[in-house]
Amino acid sequence: MPSTLISSVSEARDHVYDYVFKLIVIGDCYVGKSAVASTCCSNNNQKSRWEVYVPTIGIDFKIKTVELQGKKIKLQIWDTAGQERFHTITTSYYRGAMGIMLVYDITQEKTFENIAKWLRNIQEHANEDVEKMLLGNKCDMEDKRMISKERGETIAKENGIKFMETSAKSNINVETAFMTLAEDILKKYPQKDASSSPGSIKPGEKDPGGGSGSKGCCS
């Protein structure tokens, strides 16, 4: 009943922004989650890290601003920061998350097998109307591929979520993936002005939780 989706939205102040979307990135160790999180929506390819102080501390989250359908949206992106190693992704990490990027490595069979486990974890801990997306990362490493694109597509379809193959390293599809996820979250909000497409609900794209129930919670 209490809709985190609505409560975690900060309304525009002085038209600085329209919405805040909290997104989290999960998946097995070494599938490139951090790389995916940091490649998201960046306009440049200078990814190599400087010898900086901060990496020794670790990054908590990032804020990135994107524009979708004339709305200024602040994406707050969280990376698990290694918690997954101990299978201790807790409810607190999922709390308030409106979008989840579930990542596996196309060169590591095990990371793909664990997708089912992650999906159960999401179901247990996350908000039921959370938007999910599956990413097969490291698609630049074609010669080491273990998981065909079709297998990724199939598991995504079975679970009613979108799928993309990405490469954080070669900057393939990562930005598109985050924009797609943000768009899917945005679709859940009633459109206030007529300029953008009125609250269209795409058939087949609904999440299994049946998130339409959240509509009644606002106002």
Add this chain to the structure above:
Amino acid sequence: MASEQSDCAASSEANDLSSLLEDGKNAKHLKCERCGSTILRKGDAVHVKKEIFLPHMKKKSENQAPDDGETLTDFWLVKDMFTFENVGFSNTVENKKFLICADCEVGPIGCQDLADAINLYVALSRVKHE
């Protein structure tokens, strides 16, 4: 040695300050010195004088202690993290979070002192003004 450098940086900062200000706010966009990612839009931050210690951006040597840094005095103050266009937050260390570039992760460009309410500080000397 390090203190000489920061003194020098501080004086050139002061000379340039007026050109960066408009009604006490930033007259220009704040961008990452390294990759050019937009950190704050113009007019979104207030200039404040405050002494804050920040670790150096560049590691000077392999065995540099993590607490090696400099005390800076000119900052852009932001009250709401979502005012930032693009920024990254480090994990908390001694009740502080450091700010980094969201794109290339260079930093710290500023910090958030969790004891100091919600105030977020970006060092003038660690960003480009465009």
